[in-house]
Amino acid sequence: MRDFLPILKIIRKQKTAPILLALQMAVTLMVIVNAAFIITDRNRLMERSSGLDEDNMFYISSTAYEEDYALENNLKNDLKMIRSTHGIINATPINAIPLSGGGWSMGLSTKPGSNNDGAGTAIYMVDEHAIDALGVNLIAGEFFTQADIQFRTRGNDKWPPVVVITKALAKELFPDDYNAALGETVYINDNDPMMVKGIIETLQAPWNGWSGVERSSLIPTPLLFKSVTYMIRTEKGQRDSLMAEIEEKMAKTPGRFIRRVRDMSEVRERSYSFHSATNTVLLSVIIALTIVTGLGIVGQASFSVNKRRKQIGTRRALGASKGQIARYFMLENAVITSFGVALGLAASIGLNMVLVETFSLPKLPWHYLLTGSVVLFILGQLAVAYPAQRASAVSPAIATRSA
Amino acid sequence: MFSYYIKLALVSMRKTPGLVALMVLAIGLGIGAAMTTVTVNYLMGTNPIPHKGDELFAVQLDNWDPNEPHSEPNLPPDQVTYTDAMNLIKSAPAFRQTAQSRTGQVIELNSEQGKDLKPYLATARTNYADFFPMFDVPFIYGSGWSKEEDKNESLVAVLSKETNEKLFGGENSVGKTFIFGSKVMQVVGVLDTWQPLPKFYDLTTGAFDEPEALYVPFTVQVANEWGRSGNTNCWKPVEGTGYQGFIQSECVWIQLWAELPNEDAKQEYKSFIDNYVKDQKILGRFPRPLNNHLNSVPQWLEVQKVVANDAQILMWLSALFLLVCLLNTIGLMLAKFIGKSGEIGLRRAVGASKQSIFNQHLMESCCVGLLGGIFGLLLTWLGLKGIQGLYSNLNASLMQLDLKMAIGSVVLAVVATILAGLYPTIMASRVLPATQLKSQ
16 A cells, blocks of 8 residues: 555646546446446336236237138137147237237216226226136236126227236325225226126236336136137146147138237337347447446556566665565556446436436345446456566566666 | 559558558448438338428317317327218318228128238228328329228229239229128229338328238228228217227327318418317317317428437437547547658658648548448448348338438548538648757
């Protein structure tokens, strides 16, 4: 630490090079901290559970094109066929796929009339098998029975008398105690009453970017439209073979074609493909930036070592040990990094404030700043280690030479 | 003198290959990152129909909820109701005008032609005859339909090039028929490749989505009560029942565009729609204060926030990355030039002027910048390829390196490096011959 004052003196004298290095460190810290924070924030979003048994689920959609296609018969036959297939746990007709991006939303409120602040919710129209077919967890009340099921045809916009909602939706409607929702009447489409028959733990809406993504309602009115979609859950490890099997069986029905067969893992991947792509780009930026800054330190430090060879030799000749010379350069880097980090911390907070303001990103937690600073110190020390070691290898004899 | 400076620069660069490589690497990475993200942002926000930038207008009417705007800050909805679309199509004074929606229906071929083709679901844009001339849509065969056919709800269709390929093997299919939504439709035109990006005329279903497979009159969609495959927004429940009840509601689901060739036409149209809304207020509609908007294409892309947030964040972070790379370069350049002090002193002593020392080092910065720029160009190309792979569901046309961007990359690299080298260059030219020679 004896070197501390001489270092400050030299920095004061040379100014430009240390200032440049500190500035570089500051901007590096600002970018790395914010990028790392965006990455973890995205990861947090991507790790939320959809409530489904995703690994063992897929969906299949078909569209009928013949005028006299028997909608109800074929729907019932399909479901009977699917449910009796070996390896299938259960299946339900459904109007929208969680996380898929396309679906139906409505407002629910605890009072009738148009002037209430309702809670937005995703609407899934399913039958009484949905609890097993989706693999969702009922935490209060009961699920639908066969008696609750009414088919919904085109042009019919009646809402059924019962509904099953997610815990998050129940909390939104009854903030004091979500369990109070059970048995209560809620209103959809302003005035149509529905009684909350059950509450399920988690079921995400089709839109992963929506703030109400945890708010979903299950409604016992399977659609009787020309296009149908079934959500199917299989025994472990059997999904892929069953996807092909069910598709082949359904394709046999005349007058319709299979539109899509897709497993839930792919739905999730597609849903978050934008996020994961951005994360990859951000990670590349962090890595490239670390390399550039690290190499920059190596280059500049090597040069300053070269320039000071004679000085180093003189110090060695006057009795300084190799370790002392190396430590001098390490300390010099640490001092410059400290300036950089101090500036960088302020800049990071500033950049985060801009991002919060412009792109409504969340606020940067302080421990990112701490981690970022530590990482930068380590980077600086690692980068300067080699030039410092080269400096310590300068022979004391050099002091006696003239150039 | 020029070639002499180049020679000096090359000699000097060869003396410290490590430092030069570091500088080239830093500049290359910085330029690569910045230009990759700038390209994506630039292509996302480009006006795809620049020659009509001030003639085409997206029409917005504020029929929304009296208690809250459709979106902040007090913006009207991005689409209009059926009632308003029909009233304006009928009587608003526009040079050209179209209302549009989309519908998904099954396509089949008639039994005698449809040997190999399995029926499939296709999405059609439903619009008016004016759509094609308004948006300069290119045809290979035939043309759009006529206004008469709009009025008569004629079963006519314009096919995209791909759909014509699929249905009729790419031949001139004008006059042929196919089945769409159980109706026999007659082909009146086939488009050439047409893929405006962003898809400015309908941003509601994804600004970078592929255009629809075919085009049919909007009036045909309504007459056959075909469903909508687009966004529908309602601020109050539909009062009537069935399809008729829906189309008479306050739900917005139609995009309305007008072509207004000059300022007078625009003023006339604007005062027409303002008066129209005032009249509708008497009928008890439009509870919000008058708030109609005519948006030109560039305005529309801006208002509808076409450039994704992620793309912007990445661009700003890359700009900061470039800044780090340049600071790095300044530092390295300074180290290099100061390291040459002895040599500079000698050159000064034997008669080189300050100016020629300055020029010599400027040339060296230039050479480093050029190398960095070429390396950066390569990285930009790789970066765009990489982004194409990562964002596979985003249109790949957004990640093309065009000549403008390529030249831009190299020029930016050279200019940035010269700027970065300016301070070190000035320092080099200020070296005093006497002090340097003395210490030798």
